[in-house]
Amino acid sequence: MSKFYEVRKRDGAARIGILSLPGGKRQTPLLLRIDSLSAGNEEIKVIHAEDSFFEELFKEDRWTVPRGAVLLPEVHPLFTKLKEAIPSLWVDFFVLSFASGMLNSPRDFVRRIINARNAIPPDVAFWVPAIVTVENAAILFYMGVDIIDDTNAVIKGYQGIYLLEEGEARLNELEDLPCNCSICSSLSIDKLMGKDAKERALLIAKHNTLLLDKEVKKIKERIRAGNLREYVEMRVRSSAFLTAVLRILDTEEEYFERRTPVARNQCMKANTMESLQRIEVKRFANRVLERYEPSAREILLILPCSAKKPYSTSPSHAKFVEAVENYRGYIHELILTSPLGVVPRELEMVYPAAFYDIPVTGYWDAEEREWVSSCLRAYLERNLRNYELIVAHLSGAYKEICRSVTKDFGIEVVFTCENNEEATSKEALNRLKRQIAELCDERKRLSGFEMKANMIKAMADYQFGIGAGTGIIAGKEGERIRITGKFPYYKLSSNGNVLARVVPAYGLLALTVKGARKIENLLSLYRMEIGDFVPEGSILAPGVINASEQIRVNDEVVFCGEKAFGVGRAKMSGWEMMESRRGVAVQVREVVARGL
Ligand SMILES: [Zn+2]
Structure with a gap:
């Protein structure tokens, strides 16, 4: 638990925070500068930051308890003993010992950081010293490191190694200096080579540090925007070691699931093979299976995805809908897509269904096919009994996937696109229209209310668990339930x-206090208990008495205390609320005082 470190913004395991120190406040991700070191043998003599950062930090009289930098349980048994002896021990940051050992293998790299991060409290900053390069900085912060230093960049300078954004080069391998920093733009490579060894080393070290500094700034902006993952996927590409690190990291599902927001107001760019492994993709696929119940309809219509999101607003989906409109009351629509697998029409607004972008070439690689097939198979295994037959308005790879998955199920499948025919072609659309008309007894359009209610019900189930949707939509006798607003800005009232x-910006359903009261008993997974106060604006972590483990960043939550009941949006995970002493836990949207 921390007195001096506060996390302000989270993007997965990465954080932006404020470290309060006697010398002033520092923002993380933080790059510490080393001041002097003995060149040649790579042994660091003195390490301290600007403004006497460390001198201040290590002045024992400033602290009421023994302080030390290296107190990591896995390497330092003193940590647990100290914690037992002094329960009130405050620690603001941890330093990973022997960090260079991480570089032995990608697996060690992943294990060391994740084990350490899991062992220390969430509101404590984590420093991995002396191994950072421009190339690996992004993935270190992505994993949950908060502080790095330029030791390695400086040492490399003394070794004549010039850091690049995508690796490094020996100075004598370069013909030009591919950089615009103050050092490189003021010197030609010949001039630099002409300097004496010591000055040359200093200049390269300076360039290395400046480039690292620029990288940290870029990473900070990525965390702020909520798209560090896309940057990491780009960054690791230059190194087989770091690509392996990312692939191993993606098997650490629990670690990232506990730290990844449920929704963002950002497009998820799925441009690489690793994008398929993102926790957002897996979480969506799991929730479609666990938190979604299709409405009872005879026909399952499977459609291809569209580049424009939400799908309903795309020209292709406008055509599909027009073709089946008169019979939509018989039809349940399911969209087949990579990398999300299957998206029920009612969930097209949720994150990331309305928030992803993929390169479209018509070619699907084996892994993409396998993943999307497995999603469709799992969906059908769970929901097939709902339907009498399947109409697949699909072509190309979509059609192949659907054909191979459905052949095992013994259900009739009508394909409405001929081979080599686009799903949006006139012929295919006419065939779809004719087939649907033949299959349905009479016209049955969905009323505006039904369409909107289906979406709100599905979104509520998806967010809060099955049952919440029916609970919020159902009206008691004499209760007038209405849904107003144009797609997708629906508003449910009683x-x-x-x-x-x-809330289309995040793909979420936001409850009012009245809404939360109506389904209070169905919100147990998103419930918090707060102290004896009426919150205004936000609830800080120390004010939280209890929070459901399930809560994630940007989840809609309900809080209650002796004096207040309200709704808001979580700004940290439920487990983090319980383990932190600083930081905003919930942004309050509406609160009512109790007992007044
Ligand atoms: Zn430079």
């Missing part, structure tokens, strides 16, 4: 009081 709103 007797004129708003219960919930769709």
Whole structure:
């Protein structure tokens, strides 16, 4: 637990935080500068930052308990003993010992950081010393490191190694200096080579540090924007070691699931093979299976995805809908897509279904096919009994996937696109229209209310668990339930009081206090207990008495305490609320005082 470190913004395991120190406040991700070191043998003599950062830090009289930098349980048994002896021990950051050992193998790299991060409290900063390069900085922060230093960059300078964004080069391998930093833009490579060894080393070290500094700034902006993952996928590409690190990291599902927001107001760019392994993709696929119940319809219509999101707003989906519109009351629509697998029409607004972008070439690689096939198979295994037959309006790879998956199920499948025919072609659309008309007894359009209610119900189930949707939509006798607003800005109300709103910017359903009260007993997974106060604006971590483990960043939560009941959006995970002493836990949207 920390007195001096506060996490302000999270993007997966990566964080932006404020470290309060006697010398002033520092923002993480933080790059510490080393001041002097003995060149040649790579042994660091003195390490301290600007403004006497460390001198201040290590002045024992400033602290009421023994302080030390290296107190990591896995390497330092003193940590547990100290914690037992002094329960009030405050620690603001941890330093990973023998970090260079991580470089032995990608697996060690992953294990060392994840084990350490899991062992120390979430509101404590984590420093991995002396191994950072420009190339690996992004993945270190992505894994949950908060502080790095330029030791390695400086040592490399003394070794005549010039850091590049995508690796490094020996100075004598370069013909030019591919950089615009203050050092490189003021010197030609010949001039640099002409300097004496010591000055040359200093200049290369300076360039290395400046480039690292620039990289840290870029990473900070990525965390702030919520798209560090895309940057990491780009960054690791230059190194087989780091690509292996990312692939191994992606098997650490629990670590990232506990730290990844449920929703973002950002497009998820799935441009690499690793994008398929993102926790957002796996979480969506799991929730479609665990938190979604299709409405009872006879026909399952499987459609291809569209580049424009939400799908309904795309020209291709406008055509599909027009073809089946008169019979939509018989039809349940399911969209087949990579990398999300299957997206029920009612969930097209949720994150990341309305927030992803993939390169479209018509070619699907084996892994993509296998993953999407497995999603469709799992969906059908769970829901097939709902349907009498499947109409697949699919071509190309989509059609092949659907054909190979459905052949094992013994259900009739009608394909409405001929081979080599686009799903949006006139012929295919006419065939779809004719087939649907033949299959359905009479016209049955969905009313505006039904369409909107299906979406709100599915979104509520997806967010809060099955049952929440029916709970919020159902009206008691004499209760007038209405849904107003144009797609997708729907607003659900009861007797004129708003219960919930769709928030398209995040793909979430936001509850009002009235809405939360209506389904209070169905919100156990997203419930928090707070102290004896009426919050305004935000609830800080120390004010949280209890929080469901399931809560993630940007989840809609309900909080109650002796004096207040309200709704808001989580700014940290439930487990983090319990383990932190600083930081905003929830942004309050609406609160009512109790017992007044
Ligand atoms: Zn430079």
